[in-house]
Amino acid sequence: xxxxxxxxxxxxxxxxxxxxxxxxxxxxxxxxxxxxxxxxxxxxxxxxxxxxxxxxxxxxxxxxxxxxxxxxxxxxxxxxxxxxxxxxxxxxxxxxxxxxxxxxxxxxxxxxxxxxxxxxxxxxxxxxxxxxxxxxxxx
Amino acid sequence: xxxxxxxxxxxxxxxxxxxxxxxxxxxxxxxxxxxxxxxxxxxxxxxxxxxxxxxxxxxxxxxxxxxxxxxxxxxxxxxxxxxxxxxxxxxxxxxxxxxxxxxxxxxxxxxxxxxxxxxxxxxxxxxxxxxxxxxxxxx
Amino acid sequence: xxxxxxxxxxxxxxxxxxxxxxxxxxxxxxxxxxxxxxxxxxxxxxxxxxxxxxxxxxxxxxxxxxxxxxxxxxxxxxxxxxxxxxxxxxxxxxxxxxxxxxxxxxxxxxxxxxxxxxxxxxxxxxxxxxxxxxxxxxx
Numbered sequence: 001x002x003x004x005x006x007x008x009x010x011x012x013x014x015x016x017x018x019x020x021x022x023x024x025x026x027x028x029x030x031x032x033x034x035x036x037x038x039x040x041x042x043x044x045x046x047x048x049x050x051x052x053x054x055x056x057x058x059x060x061x062x063x064x065x066x067x068x069x070x071x072x073x074x075x076x077x078x079x080x081x082x083x084x085x086x087x088x089x090x091x092x093x094x095x096x097x098x099x100x101x102x103x104x105x106x107x108x109x110x111x112x113x114x115x116x117x118x119x120x121x122x123x124x125x126x127x128x129x130x131x132x133x134x135x136x137x138x139x
Numbered sequence: 140x141x142x143x144x145x146x147x148x149x150x151x152x153x154x155x156x157x158x159x160x161x162x163x164x165x166x167x168x169x170x171x172x173x174x175x176x177x178x179x180x181x182x183x184x185x186x187x188x189x190x191x192x193x194x195x196x197x198x199x200x201x202x203x204x205x206x207x208x209x210x211x212x213x214x215x216x217x218x219x220x221x222x223x224x225x226x227x228x229x230x231x232x233x234x235x236x237x238x239x240x241x242x243x244x245x246x247x248x249x250x251x252x253x254x255x256x257x258x259x260x261x262x263x264x265x266x267x268x269x270x271x272x273x274x275x276x277x278x
Numbered sequence: 279x280x281x282x283x284x285x286x287x288x289x290x291x292x293x294x295x296x297x298x299x300x301x302x303x304x305x306x307x308x309x310x311x312x313x314x315x316x317x318x319x320x321x322x323x324x325x326x327x328x329x330x331x332x333x334x335x336x337x338x339x340x341x342x343x344x345x346x347x348x349x350x351x352x353x354x355x356x357x358x359x360x361x362x363x364x365x366x367x368x369x370x371x372x373x374x375x376x377x378x379x380x381x382x383x384x385x386x387x388x389x390x391x392x393x394x395x396x397x398x399x400x401x402x403x404x405x406x407x408x409x410x411x412x413x414x415x416x417x
Contacts, residue, residue, distance in 0.1 A: 002417070003314040003315050003316075003416055003417050005314060005382070005384050036142040036144060036274075037142050037274070037276065038142075038179045038241075038274050038276060040316045040380045040381070040382050042380070042381060042382050042389065044389060044390055044391040044394060045391040045393075045394055046330060046331055046332045046391055046393055046394040051234045051235075051237050051238070052185055052233075052234065052237070052238045053185055053230065053233075053234045054185045054218075054230055056218070056221055057217070057221070058216065058217035058218035058219070058220060058221045058222075058227070059216075059217070059218045059227070059230050059231070059234070061217040062216045062217050062218055062227050062230070062231055063230075063231055063234050063235075066209050066210050066231045066235070067209075067235070069208070069209055069347070070209065070344050070345075070347055070348065071344050077336065077337075077340045078335070078336035078337070078339040078340050079332075079334070079336035079337045079340055080336070081336060082334055082335070082336045083336075088336070088337070088340055091331065091332055091337050091340070091341075092337070092340055092341055092344045094330075094331075095329045095330065095331045095337075095341050095397075096235075096329075096341075096344070096345070096374075096375065097235065097237070098237065098329050098330070098375070098376065098379050099329070099330045099379065099381075099390075099394070100379055100380055100381065101237050101238065101239055102179045102181070102239055102241045102316075102380045103179070103181060103238075103239065104144070104179050104181050104272050104274035106144050106274075111181065111183060111272055112183055112238075113183040113184040113185055115184075115185055116183060116184055116185040116238070119234075133382050133389055135314075135315070135316050135382035135384075137276060137315065137316060137415060137416075138142055138276075139141070139142050175281040175283060175413075176281050176413070176415065177281075177318045177380075177413050177415060190373045190374075190376050190377070191324060191372075191373065191376070191377045192324055192369065192372075192373045193324045193357075193369055195357070195360055196356070196360070197355065197356035197357035197358070197359060197360045197361075197366070198355075198356070198357045198366070198369050198370070198373070200356040201355045201356050201357055201366055201369070201370055202369075202370055202373050202374075205348050205349050205370045205374070206348075206374070208347070208348055209348065235374075236374065236376070237376065240376050240377065240378055241318045241320070241378055241380045242318070242320060242377075242378065243283070243318050243320050243411050243413035245283050245413075250320065250322055250411055251322055251377075252322040252323040252324055254323075254324055255322060255323055255324040255377070258373075276415060277281055277415075278280070278281050
């Protein structure tokens with residue numbers, strides 16, 4: 001049993017950019033030389049999240065719109081008063097969704113549905129460079 | 140330390156069917172012969188989710204209603220235009236909730252509250268056969 | 279590779295109390311003597327959740343308000359009819375957010391952003407004593 005640590009660097013284009021990181025996670029598993037186990041995919045920072053989606057243009061529009069219902073743009077956030085910041089909604093959405101997901105792999109292959117990709121969602125209000133952690137545990 | 144891979148097959152009755160899989164996960168732990176560790180419970184596919192709930196009829200009504208506020212049925216989804224599909228809301232809800240949870244076990248027993256069961260929630264618009272992955276890591 | 283089991287005891291002040299448990303998780307890693315791995319942070323019980331946030335007073339106001347949109351106080355819940363209980367909304371929010379997150383650590387340090395703390399959120403309607411599980415797997 002081994003722990004294998006890797007990072008995926010992504011450049012987001014700003015708010016609601018949804019980036020498919022499935023292949024990069026598979027590459028991390030390949031580099032680990034592990035056969036069976038789990039990957040913990042974690043984003044450091046409090047304005048991004050990890051989930052899965054059928055990665056097609058329609059849902060890349062639909063999902064951010066739905067999330068806006070919980071934390072709309074045109075609303076006051078107490079967070080703004082402290083930092084004169086504009087991203088209260090980004091923080092709220094990230095806390096709701098959480099910073100990580102854990103995914104099994106078997107026979108050196110990441111397990112996921114054919115129309116299910118692993119994604120990073122940029123929730124912050126401006127483009128960001130992100131180092132997503134892929135911590136792999138297996139044998 | 141060992142990785143133990145197993146599957147739970149469920150037949151969902153369609154949208155908002157909530158299925159208690161706690162006992163099946165415990166059976167996977169029993170079969171693994173492991174004493175302490177964690178279980179990653181993951182649903183392949185982008186229209187289902189895993190969480191926990193007090194498994195009683197009231198909440199099985201309340202929870203889907205709450206989730207409908209974020210992704211209601213009577214609304215246009217860009218996803219439908221692509222595939223002439225009807226399940227845009229199912230995808231949105233699944234991405235919001237995520238495909239997996241990770242649960243510790245200790246002394247061969249899955250850890251959870253007395254009134255807290257592990258559940259699969261069918262978010263798709265028709266009945267589905269699902270193979271839920273239970274990846275167990277422990278010693 | 280070792281599994282290290284620990285608990286964090288917290289006394290919540292009631293609904294929407296958000297408690298920073300980052301240092302306690304780091305202390306669990308220290309006690310484990312493990313260098314690299316993952317922590318599964320899990321709350322037994324169906325009316326609390328674990329996530330991350332920039333821990334500052336503004337967001338501690340903003341986040342509960344946003345969550346109330348999905349499961350408001352002034353609404354009927356079928357859950358109340360069964361138990362003559364008042365916490366239907368607490369259950370709905372907890373199922374939406376999930377009971378656990380998994381966080382990597384490397385070089386004996388929990389990985390998280392500078393302004394990203396690990397939190398327990400009390401969603402129940404009265405103060406509760408909670409034993410949060412920190413299951414650490416690593417080497």
